[in-house]
Amino acid sequence: MKATVIVGSQWGDEGKGKIVDYLSEEYDIVVRYQGGANAGHTVEFDKSKFILHLIPSGILRANCVCVIGNGVVLDPIALLDEIAFLESQGVKVAGRLFISLNTHLIMPYHKAMDAKQESGKLKIGSTGRGIGPCYTDKASRRGIRLQDLFDKNVLINKISLSLEEKRASLENIEGLNLSVDKIAEEYFGYGIMLRKYSTDTAMMLNKELQKSSRILLEGAQGAALDVDFGTYPFVTSSNTISGGACTGTGLPPTSIGKIIGIVKAYTTRVGEGPFPTELNDSVGEDLRTAGAEFGATTGRARRCGWYDSNLIRYSSMINGFKTAVLTKLDVLGIFDEISICTGYKLKGKKISYFPTSPDELNNLKPVYKTVPGWKGIDISACRSFDDLPENTQLYVNTLEKVSKIKFSIISVGPKREETILR
C-alpha cells in the first residue's frame, strides 16, 4: 500500500487540517513531515473545534496513530501544551504519537533571533515561532535534536557550541536567558517528558508500509511558501512541496502513491511578499470577513484575492498532483460576479507560468475572466455536485479547465460533513 501526500497548493491555510481529518477515517497513520508550530490546522466536527500546530490532524480520529517526522522543527513547549490541551479534551495522545529522534528542536534563542530578524530590513512577516533560525542551525550543523535531550552532558556541549557564535548578537535581548546550564536544565526536563514518544520513525514508517498500513502525509504551509520554489525570500524555511514528504520522513519516493493538492476557491496569504491577485479594496475585505480569514496561529488578518490559475498550474507541476480538493467554495456566495485569474501579462506579453523572480512577480498584471456568482444561496448543505447551483458548478468547471486539474472533493463548510465527494 503506497502512501498518500496532502499538500497546500497556495500560501497555506487552504483547509489542509479539515481535509486530513476528513480523509484520515480511511488511514492508519498520519504524519507531519516539515514545518513546525508555524502551522495552524483547524478541524471542526460536532460542536468541537481544534487548532493543531504540531500534532497531525489524524489525532482526532481514534483509529489513527500519529507521527512527527524528522523534517519537522519541534518546539517542545508548544508540543507539551498541545498534548495537555488534547488530553484535557478527552483525546488520548500517549501511545498514539511517535516523534522522530532526529527532529530538530526550537530553542529559546531561535525565537529571539526570529524576532530580531523581523525587526530588521528584511521583514518576512514570519509567525515568530523560531522556524527560520532553527532550520538555519540544522543546515549549518549546529542544531539540537530530540535525541540530544536524553544525556545532560551531550546537551550541555551541544547548546554551548550552538550558542557560541550567536551569543554576541543576542546579549542585549530583554528576557532572553543565555545561560547554557539553565537552558540545558529546562530542555533536559522536556526530554524526560518526551522520551516515551521518541523513536526511529523512518524505520517505523517503512515497516508499517511493508505491513500494508495506510499512511497519510500531512503537509504544512503551501507550495508558494516553499524555500526553493516559493516567492523567495518571502517563504518559510522548509520544502513544503510533496518532495518534502520523503526527506521529512525517510519514506522513499517509490513509496508515494497519491498526491492530493488542497486548493482554496480564492487565494489568501499571511505576511509580506508578492501576491498577484490580491484585492486591496472592499472586495478583499468582504472575502476576509466571509471566509473568517484570520491566522489560526497568530490571529493576523490574511490578505485576500481572487483564484490564481497560474499559481495552481505551477503548484500542480512541482507537487505532481492532478487531483485536488477545492475548499471554502461556500465563502464565495456573497458576490454577484467572481473573477478568476486565467493568466498574467508581463510587459504587455501574456504569460501562463508563475514566475519566481521578484522583479517579474512585482510587475505582472493578472488577466481575469469573470463569471456569474450565486449570491445569497447557502451551499453548505449541498452533499452532491448536482445539488450545487448552476453558477457554482460553472465556477468549479471553469477552475478545473483553466488549472488543468480535477477536484475529487469539494468542501462547502468547515465541518467534517460539509463535504462533497465526486
Ligand code: GDP
Ligand atoms: P490549514 O492551515 O490549511 O489547515 O487551514 P486553516 O485551518 O489555517 O484555515 C482554514 C480555515 O477555513 C479554518 O478555519 C477551517 O475551519 C475553515 N474551513 C476549511 N474548509 C472550509 C470550507 O470549505 N468552508 C468554510 N467556510 N471554512 C472552511
Ligand code: IMO
Ligand atoms: P499552515 O500549515 C500560512 C508564512 C508566514 C510568513 C512566512 C514565513 O497553517 O498553512 P515562518 O514563521 O514560517 O518563518 O514564516 O510563512 N507561514 C504561513 N502562512 N499558513 C501557514 O501554515 C504558515 N506557516 C508559515 O506568515 O509569511
Ligand code: MG
Ligand atoms: Mg493554517
